[in-house]
Amino acid sequence: MKRISPWSLVGAAGFLLAASVSALAQEEVPTIDTGDTAWMLTSTALVLMMTIPGLALFYGGMVRKKNILATVMQSFAITCLMTIIWMVVGYSLAFSDGGSVNDYVGGLSNFFLKDMTVDSVSGSIPETVFMTFQMTFAIITPALICGAFADRMKFSAMLWFMGLWSIVVYAPVTHWVWGGGFLADAGVLDFAGGTVVHINAGIAGLVAALILGPRVGFMKENMAPHNLPFTMIGACLLWVGWFGFNAGS
Template sequence: MYRKALKSIAGSALFTLLLAQPALADDPKLDTGNTAWMLTSTALVLMMTVPGLFLFYGGLVRKKNVLATSMQSFAICCLVTVIWMIVGYSLAFKDGGGMNAYIGGLSSFFLKGMTSGSLSGTIPETVFMTFQMTFAIITPALIAGAFADRMKFSALLWFMGLWSVIVYSPICHWVWGGGFLGGLGVKDFAGGTVVHINAGIAALVCALVLGKRTGYGTENMAPHNLVLSLIGASLLWVGWFGFNAGSELAADGVAGMAMAVTQIATAAAGLAWMFYEWVKHGKPSVLGIISGAVAGLVAITPASGFVGPTGALIIGIAAGVICAWAATSLKPMLGYDDSLDAFGVHGVGGFVGAILTGVFISADFGGAGLPDGVSMGHQVWVQFLGTLATIIWSGLATFVILKVIDMTIGLRVSKEVEIEGLDINLHGETVP
């Protein structure tokens, strides 16, 4: 009798434990493999700005402005790190209550409550915060290419600080932090909208508000050292694997596919821009192929976790040709001076990638597949709405910030400083 009772109790206990297993399995736990990959990805993305972007941009300007241009990327890295820690991360990724569709809250002001044991999914929240910080750093740094050679350093610091809080954090929240664009179904795996369209539109507004460089169209403004730019582009290419594959936040098959399609699209775009230029001007240039590679990296960014190899190849070719046209034909046609083609590469490339994500996500093209009940046409329309919302807010807010700074401390250096060079006048240093 006692044996039967004990067996019954043991059986009930075993049954209860078995039922409890799924619940226990659902509890978030630290995954050391995912954490190791995200630590690596974070370092790779940081390398994209320091030293990747400052070498890429630094080589593209004239020698008298190379230190000032490189200084901009380095200073932005420092400035945005502090801003992200204080308020940016909280506004982008925390619950904003009744306004959550548009902006996050302040529950993580100064990273309040974050400890070494805090988790974001299967990785430490500290790692997730820092990974996202690297995105917040490179986005405003990209804008600097549009106003190279002519913005005051003090104005740059004010502009980048305000822009990071007023423009970047809200748009990041809209797409990735629980805001209305994510709820609408916008697909942006690693930042085609949040990073590249956002920065590209801001860059165009900056170029228009500041006006053309002194001597633009009459003086030789060719890059002073394309070897630096080639090294910078190479670092961007390598670092972009952290950017795209890291955005899966896990070391899994999706991250592997994101890495593969990133490589394919980048190579295709580099070749496409090179051949476009070769046919148009008779010679393939170093500047052309590295610009094309960056355009391919930009365009595959929103699509990287959603498309397959065939989609990546087509996106890369499209980005290479369209961005080459924007930089070499559209810019002269419209007459704006986007010094280093930040809009032509990032704004246009981001738009191409965002829209084509809606096409090549389809399983018919080897993609991850459209959401249940969603047609390709509808997804493309949703992608367009996401780009439109980003263009409107980034454009308007950037314009207002620039005008306020211009009315207070001024945006642009004097003509004399511009002619002599920013290096010696703004920083008291020159390169040999």
């Protein structure tokens, strides 16, 4: 009977190991899942609907008649402003590598969405879809703050505040939790914006309300809501949009 050389066994084992490593490497290559992509596109539309017209109607119905147009337009203006800021610098500060300061804020490697192509992948979806979904969070978070200073801030001042707040506060906080910052390293889990969106907007709204104080004529004039059906419609849109907000996350 012919004896098998030990070197043959070693060679066969090496070949199998190399084949296994090659197969694992091929499996780790990120690929786009069409089902995941379709759901994320749907979720993106649902979250955007929460701001326009959801929050616009929700807040618009609770102010006086003379302020309803300004209040509704705040949500629309914030949507336009945050879209530009997010694509120019917000996404990069939130989700790129910040180098030596990565614990606190991202860098500018994705400034103006640099190096992002139609072939870029994030998980199992295109990076462009991930960026757009996160953009809807960057839109609704400052829009939530508007309810804290309804009837009390000039439109131009509101735009300046929201623009600066999104860069100085929202993007870094997003990086802390979702972009690989110090909270992510500490094991903090935020599946649907409990810290990034709700605590963040809540603190900003509280500070804004305390600084601006009550509305002129508060407790002296009739400040009853102008159109509560608008508020109910907005609440229903927010309720439906939450399925995209939470499940998409």
